[in-house]
Amino acid sequence: MSACAKSSENENSSIAGGDRTTKSKVLETGAGLVQDFTPVKQICAHLNAFHVYANDRTRCVEANHYCTHLTEDVRQCLIYDSPDAKARLIGVEYMVSPRVFKTLPAEERKLWHTHEFEVKSGMLIMPAPASMPNAAWEAAETAEMEDVAPIYGKTYHFWQVDRGDVVPMGPPQLMGSFGSEDDVKKARPGGLDELLRERDERFGVDYKAKAKKREGIAAVEKHPDADTMWNKSE
Template structure:
């Protein structure tokens, strides 16, 4: 079989050989996988490309806590067993975020809109009544609403790539509904797959207080606004999108 021609599990390459299956099974029995076993939450939302804010992709986060102020998440394109690992996200508390230098802070995004709009969900286990699970989910959102995330994607599955091509892409989050073309349809399709309603979640989370978002966060949207008014913002945008620390 030619690996350059075959596509398996939406990635270019041959199906898993019997030898690999045996080794995989043996490793699963004999190794501990301790870091992965620390994953304690599955979160689903959408990320937007900092280099092209008109593009967004669904992201399934599998997160663990390093401590009370730092989380780390593996990001997959789906929650299926054969999901592709497309990126990583680090999440830190507002306290730690404020200690970062100004250029570093531009690479991070807030989660206020994700939480308050109902875009960010924590898919529940099968068989558990929705109301019971949403109580736990809403408590989680009380914590997530105030933290900041730094995300890079390595595999642009939304454009049909069969391998992780090119350099890492800095990703951001939406901060307003009108930033996402077809917001209702996009989220509605996701909701239908998970059997949830972001509208109901929005209502349930109405009591969650909105923290003040640091002015350096969510930079892509500020650059977008500046680009519409000032042609000279190009350098600022290029610095952000390449993830550099040059002054603006």
């Protein structure tokens, strides 16, 4: 098992149960035509990055975020192991603005992570629609990254697909984000190049080019309580 599971490694992984029956497919199709899916229809962004286990920094997993903006200060994201039709829902992430974060109790703030390195390194991407001109999408993505860089995230994963679980097992796992190249090397000795090579090929992107485009994003003043989840595991 690799230190960081990617969606391409998970596509053929076992999932408990057999293939859906014709009856199930018919019922699902009918329900899909008549039921109201308002909450999930509010999803407005797909972000891709990697989450690292708070209790084991040698383990990480690819995370496809499908996010809703509840307010200007609060976002919520469903986390899937891939962007495919049979993707597994592996976790959730909540994101809040610095204004909200500083109002949280000190012990609560220790459960939250930052996004600046993900953004500025080019690790965090918004996969582009096939029909969108690249230049236009890059501009939109960079603008979104400016908004994401200063916000804080709280993430729990329920399904540890990187260890081959066929259903979610055990307690939820607190997850964090990589904060430096040295952090990445704890999970992948080759650093960002090793971690992102296959992901970039799959989505047709270049993290180094994205990092270059994001050099103008302002530095973030990180709250000292953020990213301190690691202190308990080191």
